[in-house]
Amino acid sequence: MPNGSPAASRKLTEIERAARLHQLGELAAGLAHEINQPLAAITYTLSGALRRARRGELNNAQMLDVLQAAIAHTHRASEIVTRVRGLVTRQAPEKTRVCINRVVREMLELSRLGKGERGVRPVRLLDELAPDLPPVLGDKVQLEQVMLNLLANAIHAARQTGQREGRVLVRTRGDRQAVELSVWDNGPGLVPAQRQRMFEPFFTTKPDGVGLGLGLAICQTIVEDHGGRIRAEPAPEGGLLLSLRLPVAEDGGPR
Ligand SMILES: Nc1ncnc2c1ncn2[C@@H]1O[C@H](COP(=O)(O)OP(=O)(O)OP(=O)(O)O)[C@@H](O)[C@H]1O
Ligand SMILES: [Mg+2]
CATH class of the missing domain: 3.30.565.10 (Histidine kinase-like ATPase, C-terminal domain)
Known part of the structure; x- marks a missing residue:
């Protein structure tokens, strides 16, 4: 297949497309993994608190700590989203x-x-x-x-x-x-x-x-x-x- 022939350039496009899909898959997997961690932390923190609250074992101060921890995890999740957005929505540089x-x-x-x-x-x-x-x-x-x-x-x-x-x-x-x-x-x-x-x-x-x-x-x-x-x-x-x-x-x- 000579370089520059239609078949060669079609092959290149296929390879490029496969490479892009692979990159996209890796990005999605990475994002899912990273976001899952604060989500799991939020679930763990809140469900623990819910159990204790049902038993009447959670006082006001402890409740505030729990809420604060949950908010910190949501901040982490949105920081991840902001950074990924910065990576994929390539803003044209203001030169x-x-x-x-x-x-x-x-x-x-x-x-x-x-x-x-x-x-x-x-x-x-x-x-x-x-x-x-x-x-x-x-x-x-x-x-x-x-x-x-x-x-x-x-x-x-x-x-x-x-x-x-x-x-x-x-x-x-x-x-x-x-x-x-x-x-x-x-x-x-x-x-x-x-x-x-x-x-x-x-x-x-x-x-x-x-x-x-x-x-x-x-x-x-x-x-x-x-x-x-x-x-x-x-x-x-x-x-x-x-x-x-x-x-x-x-x-x-x-x-
Ligand atoms: N100066 C360095 N010396 C040794 N390893 C490095 C250096 N810079 C980067 N690395 C390696 O490259 C990896 C990727 O760097 P990158 O800055 O992309 O991510 P990170 O620092 O792990 O996390 P983030 O920058 O998103 O907070 C790092 O985890 C580290 O293993
Ligand atoms: Mg770094």
């Missing part, structure tokens, strides 16, 4: 000229605010930002979301370093065509089989309730909607290196 260094600085600042949380290992956040980085044409809020997701993952990984100090380094570089942003951490990294799957929706190695496995899938969608690419590779010093390239804004684009 303006965006300075990636600024996005990095602001999101590092935000991440530093969360660093003082009690009971978690501190992680040192470093940056090496290229001066005179050309702007990219992009949706600032979406690009901030990418940066925050990458930082959250890197910080989480860098906390698992055992005795060593956890470190995260964000770098930017640019040339006439593209801006490159990379996030490195000195965490445990990922074995190749997991690295291949890390951008799949709902792929997570984090415990239930900690990770949904949507952060990187969302990052990939946003980066691709901006005409860019994102990839992950093992870092030579250990840990993982996530890097993305975005095309620079052409002169004359919206300011």
Whole structure:
């Protein structure tokens, strides 16, 4: 079957369709699994309370605790729905000229605010930002979301370093065509089989309730909607290196 023949292109469409259906199936299965957990928690919490109330064993304060717990589970369920919606209803980016260094600085600042949380290992956040980085044409809020997701993952990984100090380094570089942003951490990294799957929706190695496995899938969608690419590779010093390239804004684009 020669390349480019009608039969070849029909075959390709069939393969693409099968691949899309497979992805859709995985997305639906992941969503069902994730939503089922808060639903099960709500059922468990409320039916336990109902049993105790029937026996007259539930006072007002306990009732309030039960209601609060149930509401927290419903919030979790709606957070899952909101994030999945963000992934599948690809909003067209609202593009303006965006300075990636600024996005990095602001999101590092935000991440530093969360660093003082009690009971978690501190992680040192470093940056090496290229001066005179050309702007990219992009949706600032979406690009901030990418940066925050990458930082959250890197910080989480860098906390698992055992005795060593956890470190995260964000770098930017640019040339006439593209801006490159990379996030490195000195965490445990990922074995190749997991690295291949890390951008799949709902792929997570984090415990239930900690990770949904949507952060990187969302990052990939946003980066691709901006005409860019994102990839992950093992870092030579250990840990993982996530890097993305975005095309620079052409002169004359919206300011
Ligand atoms: N810097 C990293 N080092 C090691 N593993 C990573 C790193 N970043 C991502 N991963 C792996 O990729 C998986 C998927 O990441 P992703 O951000 O999509 O989901 P998550 O962090 O598990 O959950 P969510 O981002 O939805 O809260 C993670 O569970 C983790 O196994
Ligand atoms: Mg994540």
